[in-house]
Amino acid sequence: xxxxxxxxxxxxxxxxxxxxxxxxxxxxxxxxxxxxxxxxxxxxxxxxxxxxxxxxxxxxxxxxxxxxxxxxxxxxxxxxxxxxxxxxxxxxxxxxxxxxxxxxxxxxxxxxxxxxxxxxxxxxxxxxxxxxxxxxxxxxxxxxxxxxxxxxxxxxxxxxxxxxxxxxxxxxxxxxxxxxxxxxxxxxxxxxxxxxxxxxxxxxxxxxxxxxxxxxxxxxxxxxxxxxxxxxxxxxxxxxxxxxxxxxxxxxxxxxxxxxxxxxxxxxxxxxxxxxxxxxxxxxxxxxxxxxxxxxxxxxxxxxxxxxxxxxxxxxxxxxxxxxxxxxxxxxxxxxxxxxxxxxxxxxxxxxxxxxxxxxxxxxxxxxxxxxxxxxxxxxxxxxxxxxxxxxxxxxxxxxxxxxxxxxxxxxxxxxxxxxxxxxxxxxxxxxxxxxxxxxxxxxxxxxxxxxxxxxxxxxxxxxxxxxxxxxxxxxxxxxxxxxxxxxxxxxxxxxxxxxxxxxxxxxxxxxxxxxxxxxxxxxxxxxxxxxxxxxxxxxxxxxxxxxxxxxxxxxxxxxxxxxxxxxxxxxxxxxxxxxxxxxxxxxxxxxxxxxxxxxxxxxxxxxxxxxxxxxxxxxxxxxxxxxxxxxxxxxxxxxxxxxxxxxxxxxxxxxxxxxxxxxxxxxxxxxxxxxxxxxxxxxxxxxxxxxxxxxxxxxxxxxxxxxxxxxxxxxxxxx
Amino acid sequence: xxxxxxxxxxxxxxxxxxxxxxxxxxxxxxxxxxxxxxxxxxxxxxxxxxxxxxxxxxxxxxxxxxxxxxxxxxxxxxxxxxxxxxxxxxxxxxxxxxxxxxxxxxxxxxxxxxxxxxxxxxxxxxxxxxxxxxxxxxxxxxxxxxxxxxxxxxxxxxxxxxxxxxxxxxx
Numbered sequence: 001x002x003x004x005x006x007x008x009x010x011x012x013x014x015x016x017x018x019x020x021x022x023x024x025x026x027x028x029x030x031x032x033x034x035x036x037x038x039x040x041x042x043x044x045x046x047x048x049x050x051x052x053x054x055x056x057x058x059x060x061x062x063x064x065x066x067x068x069x070x071x072x073x074x075x076x077x078x079x080x081x082x083x084x085x086x087x088x089x090x091x092x093x094x095x096x097x098x099x100x101x102x103x104x105x106x107x108x109x110x111x112x113x114x115x116x117x118x119x120x121x122x123x124x125x126x127x128x129x130x131x132x133x134x135x136x137x138x139x140x141x142x143x144x145x146x147x148x149x150x151x152x153x154x155x156x157x158x159x160x161x162x163x164x165x166x167x168x169x170x171x172x173x174x175x176x177x178x179x180x181x182x183x184x185x186x187x188x189x190x191x192x193x194x195x196x197x198x199x200x201x202x203x204x205x206x207x208x209x210x211x212x213x214x215x216x217x218x219x220x221x222x223x224x225x226x227x228x229x230x231x232x233x234x235x236x237x238x239x240x241x242x243x244x245x246x247x248x249x250x251x252x253x254x255x256x257x258x259x260x261x262x263x264x265x266x267x268x269x270x271x272x273x274x275x276x277x278x279x280x281x282x283x284x285x286x287x288x289x290x291x292x293x294x295x296x297x298x299x300x301x302x303x304x305x306x307x308x309x310x311x312x313x314x315x316x317x318x319x320x321x322x323x324x325x326x327x328x329x330x331x332x333x334x335x336x337x338x339x340x341x342x343x344x345x346x347x348x349x350x351x352x353x354x355x356x357x358x359x360x361x362x363x364x365x366x367x368x369x370x371x372x373x374x375x376x377x378x379x380x381x382x383x384x385x386x387x388x389x390x391x392x393x394x395x396x397x398x399x400x401x402x403x404x405x406x407x408x409x410x411x412x413x414x415x416x417x418x419x420x421x422x423x424x425x426x427x428x429x430x431x432x433x434x435x436x437x438x439x440x441x442x443x444x445x446x447x448x449x450x451x452x453x454x455x456x457x458x459x460x461x462x463x464x465x466x467x468x469x470x471x472x473x474x475x476x477x478x479x480x481x482x483x484x485x486x487x488x489x490x491x492x493x494x495x496x497x498x499x500x501x502x503x504x505x506x507x508x509x510x511x512x513x514x515x516x517x518x519x520x521x522x523x524x525x526x527x528x529x530x531x532x533x534x535x536x537x538x539x540x541x542x543x544x545x546x547x548x549x550x551x552x553x554x555x556x557x558x559x560x561x562x563x564x565x566x567x568x569x570x571x572x573x574x575x576x577x578x579x580x581x582x583x584x585x586x587x588x589x590x591x592x593x594x595x596x597x598x599x600x601x602x603x604x605x606x607x608x609x610x611x612x613x614x615x616x617x618x619x620x621x622x623x624x625x626x627x628x629x630x631x632x633x634x635x636x637x638x639x640x641x642x643x644x645x646x647x648x649x650x651x652x653x654x655x656x657x658x659x660x661x662x663x664x665x666x667x668x669x670x671x672x673x674x675x676x677x678x679x680x681x682x683x684x685x686x687x688x689x690x691x692x693x694x695x696x697x698x699x700x701x702x703x704x705x706x707x708x709x710x711x712x713x714x715x716x717x718x719x720x
Numbered sequence: 721x722x723x724x725x726x727x728x729x730x731x732x733x734x735x736x737x738x739x740x741x742x743x744x745x746x747x748x749x750x751x752x753x754x755x756x757x758x759x760x761x762x763x764x765x766x767x768x769x770x771x772x773x774x775x776x777x778x779x780x781x782x783x784x785x786x787x788x789x790x791x792x793x794x795x796x797x798x799x800x801x802x803x804x805x806x807x808x809x810x811x812x813x814x815x816x817x818x819x820x821x822x823x824x825x826x827x828x829x830x831x832x833x834x835x836x837x838x839x840x841x842x843x844x845x846x847x848x849x850x851x852x853x854x855x856x857x858x859x860x861x862x863x864x865x866x867x868x869x870x871x872x873x874x875x876x877x878x879x880x881x882x883x884x885x886x887x888x889x890x891x
Contacts, residue, residue: 581770627772669771672823673781673790676771684783690769702773 005057012053013106014321019046020102021392024095028395031088040083044073050098052233061111062101068123069094075127090122092396154183154215154245155227160208165237167203178230179213182222186212212245322422324382332378339371381419384566387465387474388416390425394436398461401440408447408458409440415465420472424544424564428474431537431548435476435560436461438533443480443558453555455479471546472566477559483510483552510550514538545571545588571666573683573693575659576642578623579630583655584664584683584693591643591650593658596636611641611652618643618650621703626678632656646696651703666693678702723865739840742862744833744869745812748800751869753862756835758814758874760824765809779828782811789813791826792878803830816878825878836864843871 026043047070054062069091075081097119104111157179161172179185193206200206215221224242231240346364349357391413402409420428444450444459451457464475485506492498492512516535541548546564573584600612601620609620620641624631633639633656641652664683669676680695742753768780768791777796781788791811795802805828813826843860859871 629770629772667786667788669781669788672788672825673771676773678772682769682781682788684786684788688783689767690781690783690788692769692771 009057009105012057013102016050016053016098016102019050020095020098022046024092024396025392027088027091027095028399030083031085031399040073040077044070044077047073057105059101059105061113061116062098062105065094065101065116065120066098068120068127069098072123072127087126090119090126092400093119094123154213154222155224156241156243156245157211157213157227158208158239158241158243159211159231160239161205161234162237162239163204163206165234166205168234168237170234170237172205172207172209175230175234176209176211179211179227182213182226184214184216186214188212208239214245322383322385328378328382332375332382335371335375335378339368339375342367342371380421380566380569383422384419385422385425386417386419387425387472390429390432391416391463391465393429393433394463397433397436398440401437405440406446407440407444409444410458410460411463412460413463418465418467418472420564420566424566427540427544428562428564431540431562432463432474432476434533434537435562436463439476439478439480439558443478443482445481449481467566472564474562474564475559476562477557479557482554482556482558483513483550484554485509488512510552513550514548545586569666570663571683571693572661573664574642574661575685575691576653576655577632577657577659578627578655579632581627581629582659582685582689582691583623584691585642585644585653586680586693586696587661589644589646589696591645593640593642596639596641596654598637601636613643613652616650618652619700619703620652620654621699622654623699624654626699626703626706644696646700649700651696651700653699664691664693739837741835742838742869742871743812743835744864745810745829746831746833747794747798747829751833751864751867752829753836753838753864753869753871754812754814754874758816760813760815762832763811763813763826764807765805765811765828782826784813784824784826787824789824789826791828793828795828797877814874814878817875818879823878827878838862838864838871846870 023043023046026039026046029039030043047066051063051066051070054060054066072081072087072091076083076087081087097116101111101116159172166172176185176187188210190208190210191206193208194200195206213222213227227242231238234240342364346361346368349361349364353361394413395411398409398411439461444461445453445455447457450459459478459480461476461478464477466473488509489498489504489512492509492515493500497512497515498504514534514537538548541562541564544564546562548560548562550558550560552558571584572587574587574590576583576585594613596611602610602612602617604610609622610617611620622631623629631639636654639654639656640658642655642658643650643652664685666681667683669679669682678695678699678701679692680698681693682690683693685691741756743756743759744751744753746752763784766782768782770780771778771790777793779791779793779796781790783789793802794800808831810829810832811826812829812832813824816823816825843862846855846858846861848855857873857877859873862869862871
């Protein structure tokens with residue numbers, strides 16, 4: 001075929017990823033016994049689709065591997081095999097293997113076959129163990145008929161497609177052509193199903209066929225399985241029977257086709273119908289696929305050509321496309337419509353404007369503001385996806401880890417429909433996994449301990465997500481052992497982080513777990529315990545503009561609460577003035593602002609300035625010095641101090657004035673220039689000018705590096 | 721007479737595939753030219769927001785319809801005496817091809833002249849000389865209206881390597 005399939009490969013990979021998710025969640029449901037009849041069919045269909053698609057794209061390893069899975073699943077859905085835990089575990093492992101195979105296909109590298117072969121062997125072992133008497137009988141029967149086969153000259157294939165078979169893009173002619181390649185094909189068509197020409201719908205299938213496929217000298221005997229494979233795609237959409245051909249004459253008298261039609265012998269034609277029917281629609285998707293997905297795949301090609309494919313290790317959640325519900329798009333279209341109306345209203349007003357119309361103008365502008373704000377919110381919501389795609393990996397994780405650790409764990413998830421920005425969701429995945437693993441490992445006790453403590457044998461981990469204010473809150477709680485307060489305190493004292501006299505309040509003690517390198521476990525497992533996780537979790541969450549807290553009760557359980565802003569592109573900022581320049585300090589970084597009392601300024605070794613705030617000393621950062629701008633005043637007592645928190649701790653930023661607080665849109669400096677230390681981005685103020693958004697961590701690092709220029713001189717300013 | 725010849729030459733060049741169009745501008749009395757396809761727009765001078773800890777010829781950034789665009793003062797870049805910005809001061813907004821991606825940047829010049837067609841074979845290589853305009857940035861020399869015009873290589877001039885020149889922290 002001359003069509004280029006490669007642009008559809010991306011679609012196939014994405015749909016297969018979704019199919020794998022269906023497989024996994026279905027298998028887990030079957031395992032826990034909460035599945036209804038439909039589940040096993042859905043699982044089978046998912047495997048079937050992946051196999052078919054893999055075949056289309058010549059991904060033979062995937063196709064043959066999935067075929068084994070499918071055979072097993074087929075037996076299970078037909079009731080010929082019990083759904084055993086062992087089988088499910090092997091199938092779950094197969095899902096993992098398939099993921100690896102798909103990744104290899106995505107990156108265009110040959111897959112690593114050792115694991116594939118290992119799991120395939122396990123699958124086949126399960127299949128062959130087939131401990132049903134019925135299965136054994138069937139197998140015996142099959143081997144008998146198989147032994148008969150070499151004697152048959154060929155096969156009689158009765159093929160009656162259902163009306164809608166053509167709708168799935170399957171073409172009878174092609175199938176027959178493949179059959180013809182196997183041997184000598186004779187074809188009888190039954191036209192009796194054809195309606196009157198006026199009533200005929202070209203998209204429906206009204207015909208049925210009886211085919212005789214005889215072996216010829218070149219091809220030799222034809223394997224029944226090969227014939228079945230040709231009809232694989234349409235298995236569910238047709239009535240198919242394949243019987244061995246005996247030397248009887250034409251076998252046209254069957255129950256289905258009583259009225260013998262004109263035995264028109266139609267030679268298998270060479271024509272192939274429209275090439276764009278090659279890709280069958282799997283029909284598994286819930287939300288409607290945005291048609292732009294395929295062009296997106298096409299667009300991705302040149303982009304990928306530029307970047308080396310080795311640097312791409314993308315998982316399904318990190319592809320460049322996004323599914324958007326059509327309702328969001330409709331809302332957007334409506335809002336743009338309203339915006340256009342408002343704009344034309346305003347421009348008409350501007351045509352012959354006179355001052356007495358000023359009230360109308362004000363109204364029009366207020367209307368414009370409303371429209372713009374609604375549009376902005378609407379557009380941002382497009383990037384929002386339900387958190388379920390992040391949550392969906394947890395049932396599997398909990399299942400596997402629970403088995404591994406011999407703990408009984410139930411996972412409850414709430415608020416899966418809560419939406420958050422796509423990028424935020426991708427980045428929150430790993431921290432969430434870490435927190436859940438921690439709960440599994442350290443939180444939930446093993447069954448005996450739980451029983452002894454009067455709890456139920458099965459521990460519960462709960463994931464809960466909801467919106468609050470402009471934030472999304474994600475809670476991870478368990479009913480396990482809670483954090484051991486004293487153990488934490490002792491470890492902290494041991495590490496020299498605190499002293500006994502410090503008398504930390506409980507929450508501060510629990511907060512210690514986020515300290516780098518901190519761990520109270522006696523044994524490091526491969527799951528957790530090295531003490532490198534929690535600080536990274538907190539850092540990652542902070543980078544997203546959020547924070548994470550812990551609440552715990554010994555013996556009862558622990559809850560981690562993650563707070564995240566709903567979007568990354570907008571920041572709440574405090575505008576500050578230094579000289580003629582306006583800067584923006586992110587509100588999340590600001591602890592407090594105060595007026596300077598010059599008595600509280602001290603120097604250390606004549607170089608570093610510190611400010612005494614209550615009973616602590618914090619470094620003083622003269623922003624005008626760091627950025628080399630002219631300060632408005634050199635009289636420190638006229639300046640204000642903004643106390644901020646960066647990565648390295650607290651500091652006080654010296655500014656001339658505090659202006660307003662407002663939401664600003666973050667614009668990148670790196671797009672057209674490059675990264676500047678101390679600056680995280682820029683924004684455009686209401687008057688059209690550019691203001692820089694400060695990055696506290698970078699700023700503090702910078703301040704330490706800068707040689708404090710003539711600091712002793714500044715002392716005189718302090719008094720002046 | 722020479723004017724007519726020039727015009728004929730240009731008309732020739734217009735239909736000629738071996739010619740390209742250049743925008744010429746004036747900087748400290750000298751004429752320079754850049755490929756017109758790189759020019760996105762020409763603006764008047766507007767207030768600029770300075771960026772901290774950057775070379776002094778990087779005047780700052782402006783808001784160009786929602787995009788942050790860095791502006792380079794060419795006089796400072798070439799160590800020419802500075803003049804006050806006035807009503808004829810012009811900012812040429814350019815598209816610069818970088819190693820990884822394209823960027824939008826602007827240059828401040830004294831004034832903008834015209835767009836000319838230049839045939840490839842009328843461009844002479846620049847002699848090796850020590851001047852304020854480094855040879856790295858010069859693609860060649862041409863003559864327009866009997867005046868010498870320096871063809872500037874915008875990508876080399878505005879590349880990130882160049883932008884880093886004076887960029888050491890004051891430690």
